[in-house]
């Protein structure tokens with residue numbers, strides 16, 4: 001019997017493999033059947049991506065777009081959305097161009113299309129993979145409904161650099177968590193089974209490849225220089241996870257790495273991405289990044305830059321017009337093998353086939369569907385859910401929060417009354433007239449007559465003329481809710497800062513309000529870790545809300561009033577001051593760690609502590625959690641074995657709540673120095689007041705692997721520490737060993 005089952009299983013396996021192979025062969029045949037018909041101009045047309053007159057993030061170059069589509073000189077468009085518009089352009093491509101090849105429509109659908117979710121850094125603080133995947137799913141559904149088939153997301157750049165405005169678009173400082181989130185977002189955009197032919201999935205684009213998150217001094221587009229080991233162990237994992245999850249496009253980054261701009265980096269785009277990581281999709285540049293190689297100083301002119309890009313493995317030139325202008329001539333002059341063009345075009349066409357565009361180029365162009373799905377109630381519900389989960393309670397002295405319904409409160413701050421700021425940067429098609437501000441939501445919940453508002457001051461500038469009205473308004477209230485932070489333009493692309501303090505005179509206003517001796521709740525809106533040392537001294541409670549999206553005002557209100565108990569945990573360290581930056585929990589111990597007896601000659605500052613203000617993984621709740629000691633199934637982890645680490649977490653407070661239980665490991669002696677902690681597991685649990693739960697983590701040798709002295713990837717035998725806790729600082733610990741194999 002067993003034998004027959006085995007035979008049957010083998011037949012099924014062979015059949016499914018053969019089916020896969022034959023589907024692949026068929027796809028390749030289809031691609032080649034189109035390629036064989038193409039002139040060189042038409043081929044190059046598939047290798048360009050031009051901006052329509054929507055959002056622009058650099059200089060706009062291309063005019064005559066419609067003619068280009070008609071002539072087969074433009075196969076892909078960015079920043080065009082809505083069914084009416086995309087249908088119009090698609091119609092030109094498939095009804096008026098010679099070969100009728102459908103267009104790709106790409107757009108920066110980063111944290112929602114119409115229904116805007118919290119900025120990605122905020123979403124990451126939920127540590128809730130289901131909610132994050134759902135966010136990307138909803139974004140994909142709305143984008144697809146709106147005529148789009150490609151998003152320039154997820155952005156998976158690890159960063160320890162709060163000066164860099166683009167940390168708001170990523171998942172924070174940690175490679176392990178970043179990898180989980182990258183995969184969740186790809187699943188959300190492309191669908192769980194990666195069925196791009198489903199007309200409610202869109203093509204994901206992993207960006208920015210690679211290491212864009214480490215610009216020197218935090219200045220956007222600046223030089224990146226790091227050891228190859230750090231690149232592989234810390235910066236690469238999220239890109240890798242996204243590719244493994246099936247992402248079918250990758251965007252190059254603006255930066256150089258080890259002296260080579262990414263767009264010309266053959267090691268990155270061909271050797272690593274395609275050969276080692278097995279990526280089968282298309283590689284697109286970032287906006288005019290081929291042209292920028294001239295400024296980088298590795299190409300004397302654009303023609304040379306284009307040659308370098310295609311040879312490195314770039315399939316598509318975003319907005320630069322370099323491929324359009326020079327590739328044909330370079331083939332004619334014998335400088336470029338047409339085979340490289342064919343390979344690139346194949347990759348573009350393959351994606352178009354996978355999206356089902358050759359079967360039905362209008363599959364994303366259904367007006368009724370667009371109407372039905374944009375701002376669908378379940379989308380708004382999902383946005384509200386993750387917005388609440390993304391908020392991080394940083395401080396709550398004397399249980400000032402949650403607020404009680406009916407209490408008289410003064411809501412102060414420009415950001416309280418703003419809807420635009422709630423959307424953050426990359427708001428895609430998000431519409432701020434559609435939504436309500438935090439102030440409106442608080443009034444709706446607490447009753448108009450119990451809420452007094454004054455702007456106090458702007459988020460930037462030094463105008464203090466609103467202070468006195470803010471103070472008199474606050475005097476009438478039992479508690480003060482001060483909404484401060486950065487306005488939306490202060491984070492995102494090209495929004496680097498040299499100070500990470502709350503800008504303008506907002507903190508000064510807080511100081512004045514403090515003198516009234518009333519409880520003060522600071523609600524923060526910002527897109528990066530801030531130096532909150534001063535605010536931490538002044539405020540009784542602080543709630544980090546990021547830019548919480550279309551439903552942000554309601555989410556903030558529900559958290560403030562305890563309708564939702566905050567559960568978010570920071571995914572980037574918040575420093576005591578900017579001088580500590582870069583500061584991250586997976587630092588090395590150094591030869592002179594701060595805990596040494598020697599009072600002076602050790603790795604420390606003389607004017608500030610080494611510890612941050614709020615560590616990675618940190619976040620309070622309205623309830624409290626107690627952790628038991630760790631129970632380890634054995635003290636030794638065999639080369640092919642597994643350890644179970646159990647910890648019991650008890651909700652010791654009065655509220656039901658959620659806790660993110662985090663597991664970290666330290667490899668005590670390595671062939672190269674190892675971080676003092678590395679996140680290796682986490683689980684978000686819900687506990688009723690008084691309830692306990694045991695969380696069980698598995699530890700296997702592959703989880704301990706890294707690039708060793710000889711750059712081989714693997715685990716080393718030796719002693720390890722294991723930590724479990726509610727953040728990266730406050731943990732229980734134990735030890736285990738891995739024996740020599």
Ligand code: NOJ
Nearest residue numbers: 057108152207286287493
């Ligand atoms: C430049 C940005 O770096 C990138 O993230 C974005 O996708 C493109 N512009 C297109 O808007």
